[in-house]
Amino acid sequence: MANLFIAVALAAAFVRLFMSSTIIELRNVSKTYSTAAGDFTALKKVNMKIEAGEFVGIVGKSGAGKSTLLNMINGVDQLTSGEVLVAERADGEKISIHEMSEDQRALWRGLKMGVVYQSFQLLPMLTLIENITLPMDLSGNFKPRESKERAMQLLQLVELEEHANKLPAFISGGQQQRVAIARALANDPPILVADEPTGSLDSITADHIFDVFEQLVSDQKKTIIMVTHDTGLVSRFSRNLTIADGELVDTEMDSQLDKTIRRRK
Amino acid sequence: MKTPSLRAKLKTGPVQVTDFASESMIELRGIVKRFSNAAGEFTVLKGVDLTINRGEFVSIVGKSGSGKSTLLNMITGIDHPTEGQVVVNATDIYTGVTESQRSKWRGKNLGIVFQFFQLLPMLTLLENVMLPMDYVDLYDFDERPERAMELLKLVGLEKFADKLPVLVSTGQQQLAAIARAMACDPPLLVADEPTGNLDSRSADTIIQLFELFVSQGKTIVMVTHDPSLTSRTHRNIILSDGELINETISRSLPQLRHRHMLEFTRIAEEREYQPNETIISRDQHVDHFFMIREGEVEVVLHEQEKQEFVLSHLHSGEFFGEIELLRGGKAIASVRAGSKPVKVLTLPRADFLRVMQESPITAEAIGKIVQEKLEVQETGRQVNR
Numbered sequence: 001m002a003n004l005f006i007a008v009a010l011a012a013a014f015v016r017l018f019m020s021s022t023i024i025e026l027r028n029v030s031k032t033y034s035t036a037a038g039d040f041t042a043l044k045k046v047n048m049k050i051e052a053g054e055f056v057g058i059v060g061k062s063g064a065g066k067s068t069l070l071n072m073i074n075g076v077d078q079l080t081s082g083e084v085l086v087a088e089r090a091d092g093e094k095i096s097i098h099e100m101s102e103d104q105r106a107l108w109r110g111l112k113m114g115v116v117y118q119s120f121q122l123l124p125m126l127t128l129i130e131n132i133t134l135p136m137d138l139s140g141n142f143k144p145r146e147s148k149e150r151a152m153q154l155l156q157l158v159e160l161e162e163h164a165n166k167l168p169a170f171i172s173g174g175q176q177q178r179v180a181i182a183r184a185l186a187n188d189p190p191i192l193v194a195d196e197p198t199g200s201l202d203s204i205t206a207d208h209i210f211d212v213f214e215q216l217v218s219d220q221k222k223t224i225i226m227v228t229h230d231t232g233l234v235s236r237f238s239r240n241l242t243i244a245d246g247e248l249v250d251t252e253m254d255s256q257l258d259k260t261i262r263r264r265k
Numbered sequence: 266m267k268t269p270s271l272r273a274k275l276k277t278g279p280v281q282v283t284d285f286a287s288e289s290m291i292e293l294r295g296i297v298k299r300f301s302n303a304a305g306e307f308t309v310l311k312g313v314d315l316t317i318n319r320g321e322f323v324s325i326v327g328k329s330g331s332g333k334s335t336l337l338n339m340i341t342g343i344d345h346p347t348e349g350q351v352v353v354n355a356t357d358i359y360t361g362v363t364e365s366q367r368s369k370w371r372g373k374n375l376g377i378v379f380q381f382f383q384l385l386p387m388l389t390l391l392e393n394v395m396l397p398m399d400y401v402d403l404y405d406f407d408e409r410p411e412r413a414m415e416l417l418k419l420v421g422l423e424k425f426a427d428k429l430p431v432l433v434s435t436g437q438q439q440l441a442a443i444a445r446a447m448a449c450d451p452p453l454l455v456a457d458e459p460t461g462n463l464d465s466r467s468a469d470t471i472i473q474l475f476e477l478f479v480s481q482g483k484t485i486v487m488v489t490h491d492p493s494l495t496s497r498t499h500r501n502i503i504l505s506d507g508e509l510i511n512e513t514i515s516r517s518l519p520q521l522r523h524r525h526m527l528e529f530t531r532i533a534e535e536r537e538y539q540p541n542e543t544i545i546s547r548d549q550h551v552d553h554f555f556m557i558r559e560g561e562v563e564v565v566l567h568e569q570e571k572q573e574f575v576l577s578h579l580h581s582g583e584f585f586g587e588i589e590l591l592r593g594g595k596a597i598a599s600v601r602a603g604s605k606p607v608k609v610l611t612l613p614r615a616d617f618l619r620v621m622q623e624s625p626i627t628a629e630a631i632g633k634i635v636q637e638k639l640e641v642q643e644t645g646r647q648v649n650r
Binding site for chain 2: 067119122126
């Protein structure tokens with residue numbers, strides 16, 4: 001009876017944890033690289049929670065650990081210790097992505113996460129629409145006709161539908177990045193992860209890219225995690241995490257998170 | 266079931282051309298490219314004719330805005346010429362071809378490498394390399410991972426096959442992009458500033474790899490700014506203001522500014538001489554500067570006894586007539602064609618002298634060559650006496 005009680009209490013705790021729609025939770029995540037010069041700790045016991053629907057900026061100087069943190073969140077790189085818990089909405093079960101097999105993780109990433117980078121752009125020999133249908137064709141989640149329709153919708157979303165049959169060389173850098181965002185959304189992932197997506201763009205173009213991200217959060221309820229060194233952007237995130245020397249320096253993280261949740265309620 | 270329909274589509278696509286030399290890989294015929302924008306019309310390529318043979322390793326250089334990348338885009342079929350014809354691997358790539366047919370054709374016939382490697386971030390390096398094979402449906406499905414692995418081995422990345430691009434260095438990303446470009450074993454590799462973003466060691470690895478491909482019979486055309494690369498290619502094509510510089514001129518007078526090379530390209534005349542035909546006679550006035558395009562010439566000294574002896578042989582990329590032009594006066598030696606026909610480019614005296622005045626570096630370089638030639642001549646005379 002007591003056991004049952006504990007089980008129910010535990011279940012309730014999990015439900016609280018994940019029904020409050022925490023979409024990603026990092027617990028004591030550390031990452032140490034071994035180099036010829038010795039060990040280098042890029043992340044030191046990082047704890048953080050990201051709620052569904054947040055637009056989180058990870059800000060910090062070059063070398064602070066921003067990209068390493070992002071690579072932990074999306075399971076691209078192996079962590080040294082700690083857990084990265086990702087939960088499917090209501091099912092309550094916690095899964096650490098670093099305990100998944102390589103294949104499971106790739107599958108999970110493919111379904112749950114879109115990625116946008118500063119310098120990985122589009123395949124130059126494919127038209128814009130082909131670039132977007134590619135991930136759908138690879139995942140096999142869509143029939144060819146569906147994937148084409150969906151790609152067109154995504155191009156509409158980033159306002160590039162009239163250029164659908166052009167090759168990337170014929171549109172501007174900012175437009176290419178918008179297509180890259182559309183491509184990241186191809187399999188309709190709930191989470192979008194972006195590493196310096198505006199890093200090589202001028203400020204007006206960067207502004208347009210931000211508009212697209214904001215729209216994705218407000219209209220499509222996507223969760224977006226973005227790494228940037230541009231502190232001028234911090235006012236546009238729903239929450240900022242500052243990282244320095246591998247540690248989150250924002251000691252008020254939890255209270256800020258509470259505020260964010262309250263505001264949304 | 267998908268494959269036959271694709272093949273059928275290809276059949277109605279690119280047209281094989283018949284008037285195409287079998288040794289050519291690329292022929293650009295009268296290529297003009299005009300862009301229109303709000304500011305008006307702008308001609309980027311002004312009638313470019315260019316033949317690149319199979320197995321050649323060619324670099325294309327030129328100042329920013331000279332039209333290099335546009336030229337490359339004509340060869341890859343990424344951009345369309347306003348006028349002219351582009352024939353690649355015996356196929357006219359712009360006549361009667363839809364974008365998607367061209368894209369399939371491209372997948373089988375050429376590999377492309379850009380400065381910013383377009384690897385897909387959500388795929389491992391191995392998967393990235395397999396992509397073109399999937400795209401054009403080449404190689405047996407089960408064979409593809411193995412072939413991709415071989416290519417990764419070739420570029421030294423087999424250890425990283427299962428890593429995502431973000432976890433390897435930029436040099437390694439570029440190597441993976443090259444492996445991907447070679448996935449379908451294309452006869453032609455086209456690269457736009459392939460080392461532009463890399464440190465010199467990574468750049469060197471990439472050039473060694475290109476040299477390997479060339480030794481295997483591939484044709485490589487590469488746009489670059491990097492002089493350490495151009496020195497390793499067979500041919501160096503210079504674009505200036507949308508026009509090709511005559512390669513005989515750029516080889517003979519490499520120190521010239523591009524605008525002067527272009528000026529010479531426009532005014533130079535080609536002449537052909539039969540074997541042993543005299544080009545310059547001793548004691549005659551010389552009124553042209555001569556650059557050898559093809560063949561070999563003999564510089565001949567005559568002594569009083571009417572005995573003659575051959576002082577030196579000059580070859581393609583060398584020049585003559587400069588001593589007389591710079592010092593004024595008559596020829597101090599005769600020059601005649603060797604045992605085979607000779608093609609030379611000539612420049613009128615006045616134009617040559619004017620440009621030498623405007624280009625001190627070239628004048629100095631030529632001055633040195635003149636000095637050497639005069640020394641050889643003097644030694645020759647003494648030995649002969």
